[in-house]
Amino acid sequence: MKLALVGFGQAGGKIVDSFVDYDSRTGSDIVRAAVAVNTAKADLMGLENIPNEQRVLIGQSRVKGHGVGADNELGAEIAEEDIDEVQGAVDSIPVHEVDAFLVVAGLGGGTGSGGAPVLAKHLKRIYTEPVYGLGVLPGSDEGGIYTLNAARSFQTFVREVDNLMVFDNDAWRKTGESVSGGYDEINEEIVKRFGILFGAGEVEAGQEVAESVVDSSEIINTLSGGGVSTVGYASEEVEERSSGGLLSRLTGDDGGSDGLDTAHTTNRITSLVRKAALGRLTLPCEIEGAERALLVMAGPPQHLNRKGIERGRKWLEEQTGSMEVRGGDYPVSGSGFVASVILLSGVTNVPRIKELQQVAIEAQDNIDEIRQESDENLDSLVSDDEDELESLF
Numbered sequence: 001m002k003l004a005l006v007g008f009g010q011a012g013g014k015i016v017d018s019f020v021d022y023d024s025r026t027g028s029d030i031v032r033a034a035v036a037v038n039t040a041k042a043d044l045m046g047l048e049n050i051p052n053e054q055r056v057l058i059g060q061s062r063v064k065g066h067g068v069g070a071d072n073e074l075g076a077e078i079a080e081e082d083i084d085e086v087q088g089a090v091d092s093i094p095v096h097e098v099d100a101f102l103v104v105a106g107l108g109g110g111t112g113s114g115g116a117p118v119l120a121k122h123l124k125r126i127y128t129e130p131v132y133g134l135g136v137l138p139g140s141d142e143g144g145i146y147t148l149n150a151a152r153s154f155q156t157f158v159r160e161v162d163n164l165m166v167f168d169n170d171a172w173r174k175t176g177e178s179v180s181g182g183y184d185e186i187n188e189e190i191v192k193r194f195g196i197l198f199g200a201g202e203v204e205a206g207q208e209v210a211e212s213v214v215d216s217s218e219i220i221n222t223l224s225g226g227g228v229s230t231v232g233y234a235s236e237e238v239e240e241r242s243s244g245g246l247l248s249r250l251t252g253d254d255g256g257s258d259g260l261d262t263a264h265t266t267n268r269i270t271s272l273v274r275k276a277a278l279g280r281l282t283l284p285c286e287i288e289g290a291e292r293a294l295l296v297m298a299g300p301p302q303h304l305n306r307k308g309i310e311r312g313r314k315w316l317e318e319q320t321g322s323m324e325v326r327g328g329d330y331p332v333s334g335s336g337f338v339a340s341v342i343l344l345s346g347v348t349n350v351p352r353i354k355e356l357q358q359v360a361i362e363a364q365d366n367i368d369e370i371r372q373e374s375d376e377n378l379d380s381l382v383s384d385d386e387d388e389l390e391s392l393f
């Protein structure tokens with residue numbers, strides 16, 4: 001399906017930048033437009049793939065192009081004040097060619113954390129297309145203020161979008177890696193998962209020999225109803241064979257192993273479905289209770305079959321308890337992999353969010369306490385014990 005991507009803040013901008021790169025590298029054709037919005041000039045200049053005229057610097061009169069320093073209330077204020085500048089960039093998008101907006105932001109900082117929910121609210125008011133969010137949670141080692149920002153932004157962002165897809169940096173953090181190197185890898189992971197998911201809805205029926213192609217309306221229906229979503233992924237390398245090719249069809253020779261191949265293909269698919277659902281999700285959670293799910297099987301058409309997808313769907317129904325499990329193919333000829341991507345929408349049993357909120361509340365209490373004490377402490381430092389000194393004026 002065709003997306004208008006808006007990256008808000010540094011993380012948002014970088015992820016959208018990687019999306020544009022992925023799109024041209026793989027030819028998946030999902031990025032109809034890409035915009036980056038930031039209060040920091042340097043962050044916008046560091047982007048590589050988003051066109052210059054689609055990079056919007058906001059809040060210049062307030063922060064002079066230096067960012068908001070993790071103050072997400074200021075981030076939200078600036079976004080509201082300068083929403084017309086963002087709209088100016090959105091105006092250049094042919095919205096009639098777009099199936100949905102996707103607003104991407106790291107929720108732990110200031111600009112994206114505060115600005116993304118403001119923009120989502122604005123877009124929803126103006127356009128009829130769905131507005132989705134992709135929110136990145138900070139690592140638990142980033143500290144109290146980032147956690148507090150994320151918890152407050154999460155609450156607001158979920159309310160303002162048609163669905164909030166979440167990626168948890170904490171679940172993907174690797175030790176012993178430089179921060180930027182780590183983020184590059186993490187961003188690749190994000191883009192791969194969401195790229196396959198949204199790319200699936202871009203394949204026209206008949207474009208490839210596919211059993212049942214995922215349609216963009218199936219993605220939209222899975223996301224409709226709102227709430228929070230997470231995405232699972234698993235892949236396996238496969239050999240490109242010519243089985244089912246013209247020669248074998250003409251001669252009727254399928255190598256005599258078609259039955260075995262079918263069983264093998266089916267088993268591979270069902271095992272990839274399990275791995276994707278039970279492995280590391282973008283937001284780790286209990287999959288039981290997920291309201292809706294979509295299974296996308298991507299790979300060379302001869303390695304995909306209806307039976308495997310049907311079995312995978314049934315298994316997902318059992319595991320989630322949902323009756324709304326959709327599924328289909330995303331045929332990609334020439335790919336050396338079969339991959340399973342599972343979108344779980346409307347997840348509610350998410351211990352990580354509860355933990356984030358707990359830490360955020362502690363941080364908030366702590367900040368309030370320190371602020372209250374701060375006046376007293378400063379006073380006792382500055383004034384002399386017997387009050388013998390007089391200030392100058």
Ligand SMILES: Nc1nc2c(ncn2[C@@H]2O[C@H](COP(=O)(O)OP(=O)(O)OP(=O)(O)O)[C@@H](O)[C@H]2O)c(=O)[nH]1
Nearest residue numbers: 009010011067068070106108109110111112138183
């Ligand atoms: N996955 C991912 N997360 C990132 C990346 N860069 C930053 N983050 C995360 O996003 C959070 C927000 O950081 P930024 O996006 O830099 O913040 P900002 O929105 O630009 O806001 P200010 O810098 O405060 O003006 C951080 O706490 C990190 O958790 C990135 O490239 N990839």
